[in-house]
Structure formats: C-alpha cells, structure tokens
Amino acid sequence: xxxxVESGGGLVRPGGSVRLSCGASGFMFGAYAMNWVRQAPGKGxxxxxxxxxxxxxxxxYAESVKGRCGVSRDNFRNTLYLQLNSxxxxxxxxxxxxxxxxxxxxxWYFDLWxxxxxxxxxx
Amino acid sequence: QSVLTQxxxxxxxxxxxxxxxxxxxxxxxxxxxxxxxxxxxxxxxTLLIYDNNKRPSGIPDRxxxxxxxxxxxxxxxGLQTGDExxxxxxxxxxxxxxxxxxxxxxxTVL
Numbered sequence: 099x100x101x102x103v104e105s106g107g108g109l110v111r112p113g114g115s116v117r118l119s120c121g122a123s124g125f126m127f128g129a130y131a132m133n134w135v136r137q138a139p140g141k142g143x144x145x146x147x148x149x150x151x152x153x154x155x156x157x158x159y160a161e162s163v164k165g166r167c168g169v170s171r172d173n174f175r176n177t178l179y180l181q182l183n184s185x186x187x188x189x190x191x192x193x194x195x196x197x198x199x200x201x202x203x204x205x206w207y208f209d210l211w212x213x214x215x216x217x218x219x220x221x
Numbered sequence: 222q223s224v225l226t227q228x229x230x231x232x233x234x235x236x237x238x239x240x241x242x243x244x245x246x247x248x249x250x251x252x253x254x255x256x257x258x259x260x261x262x263x264x265x266x267t268l269l270i271y272d273n274n275k276r277p278s279g280i281p282d283r284x285x286x287x288x289x290x291x292x293x294x295x296x297x298x299g300l301q302t303g304d305e306x307x308x309x310x311x312x313x314x315x316x317x318x319x320x321x322x323x324x325x326x327x328x329t330v331l
Contacts, residue, residue, distance in 0.1 A: 102265075133320070142223060143258070143266070143309050145320035160319055192263075199271060206313040206320050207256035209277060211265040 100124035100210065102195050107215035114185050116217055120178040120195030125210075128152055128173035131198035133208060134180045136191035146193070147180060151202055162188075185219045192216050224249060225310055227323035233300055234331045241295040241326045243310030249321055253313045255293040257286055260307045260325075269308075270295060300330050 106118040120132070134146040147169040150156040157169050168181040178195050193215050196208035226244040233239040243255065257270040268277050270286035273293065285296040293310055310323040 135320075137262075142307075142325040143260070143311070143322045145311075145322065148320070158318070161317065194265070196266075199268065199277075205254075205271070207254070207268060207271045207311065208258075208266075209268045209271075211267075213263070213265050 102197065102210055102212035104193060104195050104212045104215035107193065107217045109218045109220060110185050112186055112219055112221055114219075115181065115183045116185065118180040118182070118193055118195075118215055118217070120180075120212060122176045122178065122197075125197075126201070127171075127176040129201040131204050132169075132171060132178045133196045133198065134169060134178075135194045135196050135208070135211075137194070137214070138188070138191040141191075144191075148198075148204070149178070150204065151198075182217075185217075187219050190217060190219045223324035224314060224317070224319075224321040225312070225323035227308075227310060227326045229324070230327045230329065232329040232331055235300050235302060237300050238296065238298045239300060239328065240297075241308050241310075241328070243293045243295070243323050245291050245293075245312065245314075245321075246316075247291060248316035249291075249312050249314040250288065250293055251291040252315065255286065255288055255310055255312045257284075257293075257295045258309045258311065259304075260309060262307065266309070297328070302330050304328060305330050 133148040148158040166183040197210040199209035260266040273288040
C-alpha cells in the first residue's frame with residue numbers, strides 16, 4: 099500500500115527539541131522530494147520544510163523555522179526526518195509529511211500525505 | 222495572516238455548485254501553478270487540483286480549477302454532504318522562497 103506514516107510527536111518543554119520521522123511504503127521513496135507541513139490547532143496549513151529527491155542535496159525551510167530546523171532522509175530505510183529545536187508554543191501543531199507529486203523534480207504540490215503526528219509544546 | 226487569501230467559509234445546498242476563491246500576488250499565483258487540497262481535520266489532506274486546472278486520477282470531474290492573473294478559483298458542482306471539508310489553495314512564492322497556502326475555506330453543504 100502506498101502510504102506515509104509519521105511518528106515521534108508528543109509533549110515537549112519550551113526550549114526543547116523534537117525529531118519526527120515519516121516512514122514511506124509502496125513507492126520509490128528516493129525518487130521523490132519530500133516535505134513537512136504543519137497545522138496548528140484551529141489554524142490552516144503551513145509549509146515547514148522540503149528536501150530534494152535521491153541524496154537530498156537541497157533543503158528548503160520556512161522563515162518561521164529557519165536556523166533551528168533540519169530536514170533529512172534515509173533512502174535505505176525509506177524514512178524522512180524533521181529535527182526541530184528551540185521549540186516554543188507556536189510550534190504546537192499536527193505535523194504532516196507530504197510527497198512532492200512529481201518524481202525527480204520539485205513541483206511544490208503534494209499528492210500523498212500522512213495522517214500527521216502531534217507535537218505539543220508546553221511546560 | 223496567510224499569504225493567499227480565501228474566504229473563511231462558503232455554503233450551498235446539496236446538488237448545487239459552489240466556488241472558492243484564492244487571491245495572491247505576482248510573487249505567487251501570478252507566476253506559478255496553483256494546487257487545491259481537500260482536508261478533513263485529523264485526516265490526510267487530498268490533492269484535488271494541480272497546475273491550476275488538472276485533476277489527479279481518482280478525483281471526480283465535479284471538481285474544477287481555474288486561474289486568472291493573481292487569483293484562482295476552485296469549483297465544485299453537484300455538492301454532496303461528503304464534500305464538507307476545509308479547502309486550501311497552495312503555490313510557490315518566489316519572494317518568500319516558500320510554499321504558501323491560503324487560510325482555508327470551510328465548506329458547508331446545506
């Protein structure tokens with residue numbers, strides 16, 4: 099089955115860090131750029147980060163997380179990661195991983211999404 | 222405040238048609254393709270429209286997209302109760318070097 103499954107969310111103290119994972123199955127993971135998109139409670143979708151296909155030589159970040167965020171991938175394990183540091187309450191959100199719709203390029207639209215993993219930043 | 226502007230909510234009767242607008246600038250919609258997503262909170266969003274007006278396989282032709290200048294529109298005909306969801310437009314913004322989304326529009330089918 100073609101799917102993405104996120105994990106790693108939970109309750110984190112302000113100033114802390116979280117590492118999210120996204121396991122992919124049913125498609126050639128390495129051929130696709132991958133993204134993280136989040137949704138804060140009661141808010142809309144916010145794009146967070148992207149990594150290019152194959153070796154992931156190119157990464158892209160939203161201003162809101164730049165400098166405290168790292169996106170990476172392990173194509174052997176078919177897994178995408180998001181490391182987010184210096185967390186604040188504004189980072190509380192459901193974090194989705196999403197596949198770029200076009201293999202081996204960046205289309206910047208997403209045809210496969212996971213169900214998300216919730217990160218709650220609170221003391 | 223989202224970069225792309227959508228109405229917070231729209232409603233129409235079952236079987237009728239509704240349109241959802243998405244307004245941007247030359248940094249985003251004016252120069253890049255627009256995508257539309259359907260999202261039931263707590264579930265995985267679904268790509269409805271890409272490249273302004275194309276439908277992925279499996280998306281019924283009740284859903285349509287168009288773009289003119291710096292605005293885009295999603296149309297849904299033959300409304301069904303199952304269409305009740307949040308709808309988002311999205312595109313690339315070359316001023317922010319970001320993917321940007323609209324704030325979302327909640328569709329209610331009366």
